[in-house]
Amino acid sequence: MSTGLRAGTFGIGTFEASGRTFPGLVLPDGEVIDVGDRFTDTHEIFGDWPRNLELLERRTADKPLASFQDVRPLPPLAHPNLLCAGANYKQHVAEMLTKNKFNQHNKLLGETDEQFFARNYAMMDRRAAEGTPFLWAGVHSALIGAHDDLVLPPVGVQHDWELELGAVIGGTGRYTTVDEAELLIAGYVMLNDVGSVDTFRRTDIPWGYDWIGKHQPGFKPAGPFVVPAQFVDVAELTITLKVNGQTMQDWPADDMVFSLPQLITYASERVRLTPGDVVTAGSPPGNGMHHGKFLSPGDLVESEITGLGRQRNQCVAEDIGDRKPVFGAWKNAD
Template sequence: MTTMSLDPDTPFALARYRAGDETRVGLVVGDRIRPLGSDILGRDGLNGFLGSPDWDRLGAVVSAEGEWMPLSGVTLTAPVEPRQVLQAGANYRQHVIDLVVAGLTQDQTRTPEEARVFAAKMMDDRAANGEPYFFIGLPACVVGDDVPLVLPSYSDVHDWELELAVVIGAEAFRVTRDDAMSHVAGYTIINDITTRDLVFRKDMKEIGTDWYRAKNAPGFLPTGPFLVPAPFVDPSDLNVRLELNGEVMQDASTSDLLFGIPALISGASQTMPLLTGDVLLTGSPAGNGQHWKRFLRDGDVMTGTIQGLGTQVVRCVAEESR
């Protein structure tokens, strides 16, 4: 990944960067970054701070003298240190409608218009009466600026899914939707890479999906570059846009989420506590490689932008050429 400057409308954000053999927490303002030690954070480490974030404390540092460095002069890594990664599937209304319509029109018993009306009603009923669909990822797959996306040689159908990711602040366990947002520390960008031909087991079709093999190769969760504080973000209507080699593939708004962030946090927290620093992916809109019948190749460059959260650039490298 290659990092650009922070959105000028975002007062500041957090990042993590390499300093020799160490990884440090940094405060990002525009195109500059400075280290944040426990004396400034008021806590030990990033997750210690996120458990009870004092954004005003960091805001006071924005204009202070200190060890400011150009962002271009440091190597960023993932801006989070999750112990758990929760992922929401089939959560963009229009995307799921398109998938349902494609399935319903294969046998020609419905016209595309009839199928779309049926699918839209199905999604609206799901949003009103259903529950979010979750699966889990491996925290070890979360990587940042210092790691290219190596495309495993066992498949030619590695796909992209750009997503808004919620970073958990105070631990959330069986919280209500009304209380859920008080457990959000901030937001970041994650590209949920998926190997399409491994999603469904061919040898045990009755078991269904195999998310472990399909989504958890090394580096399959490119994350960041920034962790933007929750007070600076209105997640209800953010543009989510991914370009592949300069061509727009995904371009949608989080306003199309079937289950919004309060519903996702509440739903996920009913089973297991969401811990400080964990990330919760909210789903990906239409326009992945499966839709375009075009999958990732050696040399591809994905540029993912979410409004207010910055831009993530991921470069793909074939495994055999590594």
Template sequence: MTSTTPGPGTGLTAPFAVARFRDGDDDRDGGGPVRLGLVAGERIRPLEEADLGAPHLNAFLAAPDWDRLGRLVDADANTGTGTDTGADSAWRPLAEVTLTAPVQPRQVIQAGANYRTHVIDLVVAHAPKEDTRPEAEIREDAARMMDERAATGEPYFFIGLPAAVVGDDVPLVLPSYSEQHDWELELAVVIGREGFRIAPEEAMDHVAGYTICNDITTRDRVFRADSKGLGADWYRAKNAPGFLPTGPFLVPAGFVEPDDLALTLDLNGERMQDAVTSDLLFDLPALISAASLNMPLLPGDLLLTGSPAGNGAHWGRLLRDGDVMEGSVQGLGTQRVRCIAESAGEYR
């Protein structure tokens, strides 16, 4: 599409990507309106309706013409404006703007328990005290169970609220009703062409691109003491304001090989999650197909693919005021999320 070299500071290896941005500082109320932008290297330029060939991003994603945007990058590079960030150029340094969530999904579908090693670790960690088998034997049995599930089972999904999707420009406010807020870094699929009851062999034709999500979870809200027989309360556990930090980039599908991507999450500079997507129990075609069985998948929707081992519950170290999380997915960039404590007493 284009030969533009991505900038080393972004973590973005694709020739170009899409972002949403504001002028000004990190104050989302004082930084001006959010605009759609085209990112190439360390530069960004606004994308207007005429550039997209569509009235808005989700309409573009319904039939994404990434070559159209690639030609725009190439044309600017060939005329010299690709490196000119002066007053007469549409391009400007990426460092001059504030990036926010790159997508506005209508639906957020989340896969759970979808990393093989992670689930095996959970089985071992939660083995009954009366189980006196060696850990290696418990692990072997858990591995057999996971292989059986991958061969004959189905993905497990729950629903997230689109209102929880924010960029890393917004600090993560840790609600005062709990001290058990946790991280879960994930590769997220951005849906392109609408699809309903999609066959696995056609699933990847419905992928427009990829981004990064951190699925924040309040652990002591997952299973409620007052309704133990009703199962998990994902609404209260996962859908507080800002609990889905997303982005910073939407990377076109053609630039990404999703089957073997590295994912890492650092907490205050210390590595907590470190995995590859080849460890997924259900791969992307299986996830997309299964997610489309109940409701049509719509352009711009997010499908989170699951989080690997290494969340805070595993380490016995949950999020606190002042923490900084840096989550990266190979080639898709890095998001940096700052945590701040909410004033006590506002919620219960």
């Protein structure tokens, strides 16, 4: 099994082998090195990042414990705060604004779809220069490993994917500058921000949206590892996701409205950043809503971000026995 790492790099993750869970390093050739003798978990690693990075660089010469194909990658971080950007990829947002039936009242009389899209895209450029990021908080109980089954619940039917680039925080941060925020990025990780989109929009409450449907157990495949920031150039990354072998997302990672340092700065003004927190940059175009296709049991989702490893998640139906959801999915009046 290929690691997806570039030569000269390494990944930091949490792994299971022979019934034991441990923090470890993955090398490009697939060797896995156990660092559990020094660190309790990966949160401890990112708690004192510069010093621990030097230690890990020395540990890459250790005798490997196992091969990557023989271990199970767990979520690289067990309990991070997930701070997730929305509406942060220019192409994706412009497409959504153009196609969304709830935004059609903003289309000008006689305006073509192409003209409407161009106007929406220009609005993203203005937002980048003058606007404010949008973040929402996720729960770590939704995390699963890069090769685990993606369990689809009976609540909602439009289970959608959104492969995203995440920055892992090394240390703590509060009211950071953008330059300080960039130095807080210890590494990068990929995360698939799955959500049941037919549960999102509400017409029975004034604010109109309910995103708890993004937090179902298993809706956040993460990893398989974190790659230290010194090995990553975001401008060189491509985000790619396939469903049953068909490419759905394939987009440069840097097409952002707000950069990850900007998102981190914004987050630090709303919460205290802690070691191992993950700030995601949002989704590029190509989600299920765009394609008119959603995930069903039996689907295979294969994901990759250049140099950050690969995910392979089989979709299965959640077994809830004889239980039945009391509220189920919200049924919109319109």
